[in-house]
Amino acid sequence: MKQPRIHLILAVFLIIILAGCAKAATTKEGAATNAPATTTAPTAKAAPKVVKAALNTVPVPLFSFLDEKNQPAGFIIDYLKELEKKLPEYKFEYESVDNEGQLIGTDTGKYAFAANFWFKNPEREKKYLYPQQEFGYSITGLAVKPDRDDIKTLDDLVGKKLVPMSPVSGFRYILKDYNLKHPGKEIKVEDVDKTTPADDLKLVESGKYDAHLLNINHFEDAVKKLNLNLKIGGVISKEPVYFIFNKNQTELAQKVDAATTELIKDGSLSKLSEKWFKVDVFKSLEFVQQGYKFRKE
Incomplete structure (x- = not known):
């Protein structure tokens, strides 16, 4: 009677050993572990936010106009391109409208901002956001x-x-x-x-x-x-000139302001001024006057 009992004990012991080996094997292969996977797919780069901007429908010499290929060109366009480099989270899309359309469209929110050489005055400051830093001079x-x-x-x-x-x-x-x-x-x-x-x-x-x-x-x-x-x-x-922003575009206006300040400090906007106006308008009025007289002689 003792022999069957010994056989039963050996059978149970064998089952326990085999179960342990199976668990070890599956853990080694990584198929039966509770640990999370260590490799994940790379996060896709977020697409830039599209921002609608109003341009002047009437060509403004050297500031903004259509070139021989019917593409926007000028100081303002180059400035916008530099802003996009500084602010890769945004992509600007342009629509050409007259001055009145720019003001109304920006006020209603159709456009995030109006990209023109706007002067600052109390009436406009009540309706629009102005950056602290001008981007050029008229x-x-x-x-x-x-x-x-x-x-x-x-x-x-x-x-x-x-x-x-x-x-x-x-x-x-x-x-x-x-x-x-x-x-x-x-x-x-x-x-x-x-x-x-x-x-x-x-x-x-x-x-x-x-x-x-x-x-x-x-x-x-x-x-x-x-x-x-x-x-x-x-x-x-x-006269200092600015873009004007819709009142709800506080974050965008602040980022453009900071980027513009950097572009002035590193000389980028001075280079664009010399490229388009043949004089660095960021220097003193006396310097600009002399530059203008030189062109006329």
């Missing part, structure tokens, strides 16, 4: 007939006929600021809904008006294309 001058040596500064415009301006023109605020500082000696200017630098300069050449306050790049472009007999009587100022 060099303003007075266009006059060649025989006019009596108009070189804003002081010389008192009592003269200035070409009419749109009420929303950035140059209008230069005159408003001047008039506030010179009560009783204000510069008068008529209102006009829409106009072009070419049409404005023709009014000066005809003698109907004494002078026109405008961006010098506009002047050079129109005079060259239309062969107008005019000159710049004097360079008035360099």
